[in-house]
Amino acid sequence: MDVLLDIWQRMTTPHPALEPLTAWLTVTAAALIVLFPPLWRLARHGITIVHEGGHGVVAVLSGRRLGGIRLHSDTSGLTVSRGRPTGPGMIFTLLAGYPAAALLGLGAAWLLGRGYDVGLLWVLLLLLALLLVQIRNWFGLWSVAVTGTVVFGVSWFGSPQVQGVFALLVTLVLLFGSLRTSLELQQSRSRRSGSSSDADQLARLTHIPGIFWVTVFIAVQLVCVALSARLLGFVQI
Template structure:
C-alpha cells in the first residue's frame, strides 16, 4: 500500500508553471526538431508511433479487430485491422492517423495548463506500454521501447523542472510535427499522383477528393495548435 500511495502521489503531483522565457525556448527547441532535416529524420519516428497508435485505437473502439502494428526504419508504418472495408468504422480509422498527434498534443496542453506535467508523462508511458503489445516487427519494438525508456528516465529520475520542460517539449513537438506530416503528405501526393495514403483511401471511400481530406487533416492540426496555445496562455 505504501508503494501504491507513493506512486499515486507522484502521478497526481502538480508542477509549478515554468517561466515564460523557458517555455518559449523549449518551443523553439521543438521547432528545430521538426524543421531541421537531420533532426526530423530521427524524431519523426515519434510522430509515426502516435499516428499508427491513433489508427489502432480508433479501429479497436470502432469494433474492428486489430491485428497488429508495424513501424519501419523509413518512418513509415502500417496498422492492420479486420472488419468491414467500408462504413463509418473504416472512415474514422483512416481519419485517426494524421489527426492523432495534433489531438494528443492538445490533450497534453490541457494537462499542462492544470499543472499535471508528471501525470502527462505517466499517461504517455501507459499508452506506449499498451502500444508495445500490438507491435509486430523488430524495428517497431525497438522504436517504441527506446521512446518509452526516454520518457521513463525523465519521469522517474528528472527533477520537477526537467519534467516540466520535457513535457512542454513533447507537447510542442506533437503539435508542430502534426502540421509538418500533413504538408509532407500533400507534397508526396503531388509528386506521385494517386497513392495509397490515408487521404486517397478516404477519397475512394467517400467520393470526396484527396486534397479535401488533406485540408481536413491540416485544419485539425491548425485548430489544435491554436487551442493548445490558448490553453497555455501563449496567445
Template structure:
C-alpha cells in the same frame, strides 16, 4: 505498494508553470526537432508511433479488430485491422492517423495547463505499454521501447524542472510534428508518390477528393495548435 503510491502522488501533484520565456525557449527547441531535416529524420519516428497508434485506437473504438501495428526504419508504418472494408468505421480509422499527434498534443497541453506534467508523462508511458503488445516487427518493438525508456527516465529520475521542460517540449513536438507530416503528405501527393496514403484511401471510400481530406487533417491540426496555445497560456 509504496512505489505505486509515490507514483500516484507525483501524478496528482501539480507543478508550477514554467516562466513564459522558458516556455517559449522550450517550444523553439521543439520546433528545431521538426524543422531541421537531419534531426527530423530521427524524431519523426515519434510522430509515426502516435500516427499508427491513432489508427489502432480508432479501429478499436469503431468495432474493428486490430490485427497489429508495424513501424519501419524509413519512418513509415502500417496498422492492420479487420472489419468492414467500407463505412463509417473505416473512414474514422483512416482519419485518425494524421490527426492523432495533434489531438494527443492538445490533451497534453490541457494537462500541462493544470500543472500535471508528471501525470502526463506516466499516462504516455502507460499508452506506450498498451501499444507495445500490438507491435508486430522488431524495429517497431525497438522504437516503442526506446520512447518508453526515455519517458520513464525523465519521470523517475528527472527533477521537477526537467520534467516540466520535457513535458512541454514533447507536447510542442507533437503539435508541430503533426503539421509537418500533413504538409509532407500533400507534397508526396503532388508528386504522385502517395497513391495509397490515408487521404487517397479516404477519397476512394467517400468519393471526395483527396485534397479535401488533406485539408481536414490540416484544419484539425491547426485547431489543436490554437487551443493548445490557450491551454498553455501562451496567447
C-alpha cells in the same frame, strides 16, 4: 504498494508553471526539432507511433478487429485491422492517423496547463505500454521501447524543471510535427498519382478528392495548436 503510492503522488502533484523565458525557449527548441531535417527524422518516429496508435484505437472503437501495428525504420508504419473494407468504421479508422498527434498534443496541453507534468509523462507511458502489445515487428518493438525508456527516465529521475521542460517539448513536437506530416503528405501526393496514403484511400472510399481530406487533417491540427496555445498560456483569447 509503496512504489504505486509514490507514482500516484508524483502524478497528482502539480508543478508550478515554467518561467516565460524557459517556456519560449522550449517552443524554439520544438520548432527547430520539427524544421531541422536530422532532428526531424528522429522525432518523426514518435509522430508515427502516435499516428499508427490513432488508427488502432479508432479501429477498435469502430468495431474492427485490430490485427497488429508495424513501425519501420524509414518512419512509415502500417496498422492492420479486420472488418468491412468500406463503411463508416473504415473511414473513421483512416481519418484518425494524421490528426492523432495533434489531438494527443491538445490533451497534453490540457494536463500541462494544470501543472501535471509528471502525470502527462505517466499517461504517455501507459499509452506506450498498451501500444507495445500490438507491435508486430522488431523495429517497432525497439522504437516503442526506447521511447518509453526515455519518458520513464525523465519522469522518475528528472528534476521538476527537467520534467516540465521535457513534457512541454514533447507536447509541442506532437503539435508542430503533426502539421508537418500533413504538409509532407500533400507534397508526396502532388509528386505521384495513385498513392496509397490515408487521404487517397479516403478519396476512393468516399469519392471526395484527397485534397479535401488533407485539408481536414490540417484544419484539425491548426485548431489543436490554437487551443493548446491558449491552454499553455502562450496566447490570451
